[in-house]
Amino acid sequence: MKIWFLTFESKDTKKVGGLAEVPPRLGEALKKMGYEVEIIVPNHGFIQGYRGDGLVRLYSFKTLYGDLEVYMYTKPSVKHIIISGSVLDELEIYSPKYLMDKVKVWALGIKHYYEVLEERRRPDIIHGNDWLSVPSLVLLRSIDKSLRLYYQIHLLSKTYFSLEDVTYDLGLDPSNKIYGLYGLKSIREYYELSNGYADRLGGLLSNKLLTVSKNYVREVVRRTGFDLEDHVDYIPNATTWRLDDILEKLKTIHPEIKQYLSIDSIIGYDRINIRKYLLLKALRDLGKNEPIVDDRGFREFLEKLDIPPFTGKGRVEGFNEDGPLVIMTGRVSRQKGIHVLLRAFEDIVSILPEIKVLLLLLPVWSDLSLINDIVEHSILFRENLRVIFGRAPSIYGLAHIASNTMVAPSIYEPFGLIALESMVCGSPVVASYTGGLAETVVDIRRYGVIGTGLHITPSDCFELAHGLTDMVLFMETLYYKPWSREWIRLVERIDNRVLRELLISNPRAPLLVRKSCMKRADQYSWDNSAKKALLIYGGK
Template sequence: MPAANPKIPSKSSLRSSSRPVSTIWMFSHECAGIAQAGGLGEAVAGLSKTLALDSKLDVSVFLPSHGRHLDPGIREAYGLQDLPTFIAQGYRRGSNGLWYNYLAGMEKGSREGVNYFLAKGLDSATGKWLDDPVIYDHEATFEKMSLLARTLESYVEYLIAMGRERELPGLIHAHDWHMVPAGVLVKQRLRERGVVVPLVFTVHLLSGVALSWHYASEDWCGIRDAPYSLRTNGKRGSTLRYSQIWRDLSRNSLEKFGCYIADYVTSVSHAYLTNDVRNYVGDIIRGKSGHIYNGCDWNPATIESSIISDEFEETEPSLVDHPIKRWDLREHLLTKAISKIGEKSVAEDPSGHHEDSRREVEPVEAFRSDGPLVLMTGRLSPQKGVDLLLDAVPIVRSVISETKFLLFLLPSNDSDLTKRTLEKAHKYPDNIRVIFGRNPSIYLLSHLSADVYAMPSRSEPFGISALEAMVTGNPVVGTSVGGITETVVDISTSGESGTGILVPPENVAKLADSLVSLLTIMQLDELSQHGKEDRAVASRKIPLPPIAKMIFENRNLGSKLRENCRDRVLKKFRWTNAGQMAIKRYSEARLLAAKTLQK
């Protein structure tokens, strides 16, 4: 308990009850706009914003500061201010038997209807961890998780002691395994005070991380080894201590433990939840699980207007005098714009180093000529399948020699993987550019310029990048795994209402055939808009027979696919859609949590 905080009322002073779901506390290790290393941060920010603005809920996001409260730009953008009357103070007992003091505080700000709380160190020992700018680093990550849990425990006690119970959460939404200790601890403390608050746990990407009970326990993260009544399929089951659930049932897995204690478990797609997550955690989520899609709020018209203003009005004003076509954007991107990437870009560290510590990007050589463009974005990791796309390049190139491949990748800590990737890419200097960095303007321009988007992932919980591709008019060639099967509609089976092609995972030949088929569709459509016909393209053998038939019947199929892509995202995958799904899950969680009051 923080020494400087007022005395906490006894349990009897708080009536045992469940609270309405109008105040949401989001727990996350990262959040776009403040500290982000991947898609998790985008998901938390997008969902929080729509719940606050569209659903009019009181939403607060809690995360470690990662030192971002020291950034003047972030302080101003979020109006960050220190909470002067709040201190989290105490000690943790290590597995070595030594005691470690901590002294933490919080910065509070708000933006676009959402409140943000950043846990920070108030002494050097605590600040060493909470304020470390590296978002993901093995030792620092676990320290941040523990100290955030302790800080939130103290904040709950502080609000109760100050008579500000109305500010307590009506629901806790813990995002990914990093937030299991904080989510369980706050739920436990509130229950001890007679307040039943539903805990929703979202698995964004399975990690399989396992730690000893000591880490979660009252010695370190703060979870008391109290009795807990398990419920299966909504029915009361056995009563076990938290340590038993951790060790015996969860086998030390943070994700399994989170699924046992949470009132409701979600993931970002139905396929990932029912296949990957359930296969890992077992039937413990049966009767208390559902999916909440991610979303994409990109506005293609706004992006295009901004890109034209940034890229063309000064350098090529003659193009602005007539409607700029997609092929104009592509030629400018490939033969001119990408050469500017090294001037303003920074290479983003995969562990999430703050911008000031990022290294500059190597200059990128522009292509000597235009050509049909395949775009890929994402982390350089085996999961994303960059190697599979590079293996498909010579096959595609043998059919459409002028094809360009533009890969925007977040770099990897695996130097061997980086080396192998670059070695493969350098074999085709006329066809491939790999870019470790993300100049925002060029990144968006690439989406407006591409013909096809490649997503050869070996696994994919959801894949926001597919939405970004489709909303900017790019049909997707993606593997039939996880969330990709729910965002991409396969034209091979759905005909002209499709948005791309699904291929079996790790099948390079099918990946290449699908790229050739879609590229041909887009080339024929472009030629038709030009009022031209290229016999070489027109006579090209399409590897996929169903698609060959569609092309024969409709030379403008490419435009139809682009329209389908945009419409699918705009109608089904905006953040407002995700917010509505979340509210439904929250209601289910509240009903399940309320059953804990029943004897």
């Protein structure tokens, strides 16, 4: 069986967010099981900047938007097909200036690539990912009405297409007949059934509408239409993180703390030594050329940012002293709840003045006001907050094994891969009760030491401030002798009665929670996700 994944970004070419991880990882697991897999991506300037081997030009052709080229990239474990030319060569993946044109040109490139292949080399399954793949699915469905198409929503969009977007601009007549959920109808009829809403149109034209978690299925149905309820399933995301691999890599990057980089150390007391090293030294002394920022405009913004704790070029001062550590990772986006964390920050510091918060964020220009708010809070709360905009490989894994807890205050979150990455490293997660986070995070207040964090109501600053500080203090007790004066003081500062009583009845509870986090993360593997995908593909 041959499977194509259509994805607008990939970890092996150009990446902005979590979507870039999913199709390649799922593809790797399916390939390992013996299936033939290709990842189809736009260029986004990758080819022009690539200097390695494994890149071969396959075809070129003319389209409504100019000349396009198809490249095969074989260096990744799963073969990538890269569509290049016209606006697809623009570096910024999601630039509003080019985005809709990129989507259409990419669709035309995929169509031409499909048509030029001999029938025996064409895919049996085409798996589109997010709204950006919908015009491609329309085109492919118009070519081959019997194609098995699957459309997966990783994050519900707000995108609406015009009829021209999915017909004339793709070289299609609206009267052309295509198969979908309601049988053989014209593209115009399916467009009208969808009201132009991208995610509904993708669902109507697919053999199955997919998402990434059981909990998110309800939201997908609510947004795309209740007539699709029996048409929706999910393939859970997973993580490739392995604690042994992280520790071995960190031993090379940070040999001075090699003696602490073992599983026993990061579960137990020695984790505090890793934290001190991160906060006082490693954060200040980032690796060469870190942080890595792809967007030229944002690099220029960071170069000029030198008001303490920023020191220019995106680098920051270390903290002056150690303290309980919270980390947050992901895109700069209100969807991730960063603005909620900022609104709660004064209360957080008031409750726990010694707290340290480290934000490791991928910058996105779409919300400049949010970026400015983050910068202003970093300057205002210089003793408590640091933010790194961009990728910082030298400290990314280190931050995870040093932290007391991860915070994920998302407004909505289809899956929430960052929670699993945290739990792999034994860090519980304070997360909004939404989407996948409602499944991956198990609330300690309800399930005790088999829990992996705390749930809070999305957008609730009060719950966030108290839940986060409680979780931090709960885990901080691990570094003090039970029933010592310092330990008792920490326990007394915890606001939640259930957490206090859990510690009093079992002072080893934080250690057991760390182990529960690791065990929980192990349940989410790409092999299991691939098995679920095959069950779905096996249906009609």
